[in-house]
Amino acid sequence: xxxxxxxxxxxxxxxxxxxxxxxxxxxxxxxxxxxxxxxxxxxxxxxxxxxxxxxxxxxxxxxxxxxxxxxxxxxxxxxxxxxxxxxxxxxxxxxxxxxxxxxxxxxxxxxxxxxxxxxxxxxxxxxxxxxxxxxxx
Numbered sequence: 378x379x380x381x382x383x384x385x386x387x388x389x390x391x392x393x394x395x396x397x398x399x400x401x402x403x404x405x406x407x408x409x410x411x412x413x414x415x416x417x418x419x420x421x422x423x424x425x426x427x428x429x430x431x432x433x434x435x436x437x438x439x440x441x442x443x444x445x446x447x448x449x450x451x452x453x454x455x456x457x458x459x460x461x462x463x464x465x466x467x468x469x470x471x472x473x474x475x476x477x478x479x480x481x482x483x484x485x486x487x488x489x490x491x492x493x494x495x496x497x498x499x500x501x502x503x504x505x506x507x508x509x510x511x512x513x514x
Contacts (some may be wrong), residue, residue, distance in 0.1 A: 432488075439493050440481055440510045446500050446510070449478035453499040455491070462490035469495065 397455070408424035421427070453476070455469040467489040469475070483492040494504060501507025 384469055391465055414459070415508065434492055435511075436484055436488060438514065439507075440485055441509050442507070443477060443481060443496050443500055448476050449481070451474065451477045453477050453495050455495050456498055458500060458504075459491045459494040464496050466491040470514055 404423060406423065408427040408429060409422065410418050410419060411421040430466050452474050455471055455473045455475070457471050460469050460471050465488050467480075467483050467487070471493050475495070478498065480492040480496050483489045484496065495502045497507035501510055
């Protein structure tokens, strides 16, 4: 029985490979790139020269920088600038205090913009100084 299952699986894989179309017919991405880490050789790209905003990458760097510079139980106070951030947000109120750990969860799980700004201000004093800390990485 295992031999039959193996033969069927190999046959299905060969049929799929023989179609010759290795690119997805419809991609939800605006751009894609797969690069081999050591040689930096590009294995696959789709709209590789397209410039896109770095929102997710910036939030990941915000999290990494916060973890390096602060303790998770540190208190962060929401500023007027943080609470005024657009769209996806935690809906903090000015002056409210949060644990850094809670804001990092808000940032990474829900991508809240106000959490990102509050974290940046707590660590760097303002967003520009915090950006300089991230740039050093």
